[in-house]
Amino acid sequence: xxxxxxxxxxxxxxxxxxxxxxxxxxxxxxxxxxxxxxxxxxxxxxxxxxxxxxxxxxxxxxxxxxxxxxxxxxxxxxxxxxxxxxxxxxxxxxxxxxxxxxxxxxxxxxxxxxxxxxxxxxxxxxxxxxxxxxxxxxxxxxxxxxxxxxxxxxxxxxxxxxxxxxxxxxxxxxxxxxxxxxxxxxxxxxxxxxxxxxxxxxxxxxxxxxxxxxxxxxxxxxxxxxxxxxxxxxxxxxxxxxxxxxxxxxxxxxxxxxxxxxxxxxxxxxxxxxxxxxxxxxxxxxxxxxxxxxxx
Numbered sequence: 001x002x003x004x005x006x007x008x009x010x011x012x013x014x015x016x017x018x019x020x021x022x023x024x025x026x027x028x029x030x031x032x033x034x035x036x037x038x039x040x041x042x043x044x045x046x047x048x049x050x051x052x053x054x055x056x057x058x059x060x061x062x063x064x065x066x067x068x069x070x071x072x073x074x075x076x077x078x079x080x081x082x083x084x085x086x087x088x089x090x091x092x093x094x095x096x097x098x099x100x101x102x103x104x105x106x107x108x109x110x111x112x113x114x115x116x117x118x119x120x121x122x123x124x125x126x127x128x129x130x131x132x133x134x135x136x137x138x139x140x141x142x143x144x145x146x147x148x149x150x151x152x153x154x155x156x157x158x159x160x161x162x163x164x165x166x167x168x169x170x171x172x173x174x175x176x177x178x179x180x181x182x183x184x185x186x187x188x189x190x191x192x193x194x195x196x197x198x199x200x201x202x203x204x205x206x207x208x209x210x211x212x213x214x215x216x217x218x219x220x221x222x223x224x225x226x227x228x229x230x231x232x233x234x235x236x237x238x239x240x241x242x243x244x245x246x247x248x249x250x251x252x253x254x255x256x257x258x259x260x261x262x263x264x265x266x267x268x269x270x271x272x273x274x275x276x277x278x279x280x281x282x283x284x285x286x287x288x289x290x291x292x293x294x295x296x
Contacts, residue, residue, distance in 0.1 A: 006034070010062050013043055025038075028266075047076055049061045050075070059276040059277050065091070065280070069089035078100075078101075082102065094276050103286060107266040110138045117263075121146045123147050125151075129212075131155060143172045153177065154181075154209070186212060186215045190231070198236045200249050213261060214292075234251075236281040
């Protein structure tokens with residue numbers, strides 16, 4: 001008899017249809033030769049989603065990126081993994097030992113994107129531009145896994161700066177967190193993290209940030225060896241997967257290596273599937289497609 005291939009069922013918590021998350025998961029489903037079904041649920045129906053998960057009607061619950069970190073998703077009874085508890089946001093719900101576990105796969109996605117791109121991701125001083133969930137996940141990864149101990153935050157809001165400073169210190173209480181205020185000078189860094197959307201990166205409203213980054217990318221040009229380049233974690237959402245923003249071009253001209261949100265999302269899609277079902281672990285995302293890893 002032919003082997004029955006189990007369909008993987010996901011609920012997506014979203015208030016507007018997120019075609020990007022469907023596209024990414026469908027591409028991975030095709031690569032592992034598994035059918036996948038998506039069920040849309042509004043954010044105020046998260047209890048219904050967790051009930052469906054407990055009852056075995058779905059394999060996992062995905063949180064649309066625009067809702068990650070919203071207070072209404074922090075419902076009672078969730079078993080938060082450590083990153084989710086520290087930075088206050090998750091993007092996956094799964095069933096674990098008959099309990100609902102909230103997982104932040106952004107942290108793992110950044111981790112694997114860094115290690116697959118950079119030989120030496122450790123001990124990097126970081127310039128942060130933006131304070132959203134993706135930036136907070138990246139900082140958790142950099143501080144907890146890669147021993148970053150100096151974080152410079154370019155942020156106009158005192159409240160936002162103090163909030164992200166508090167989160168960083170909860171990750172590592174020996175980290176120095178500095179508020180950077182100047183656009184005509186750059187701190188000494190080898191990693192820049194931003195979640196400013198790519199379409200906004202092209203506009204005049206962020207010319208002051210573009211000036212700061214231009215100085216940063218040029219001043220610290222090739223401070224690492226060829227296989228240990230400085231890193232731009234460009235985690236801003238884009239309308240097109242292939243778009244390179246002016247910030248991307250500045251970084252590349254300065255000899256920096258860009259890690260895009262697209263790469264992080266592809267990697268974390270595989271991580272999500274591994275969390276909720278059995279699937280092929282021998283795949284790597286390489287040059288815009290999933291390929292078999294011959295070393296595994």
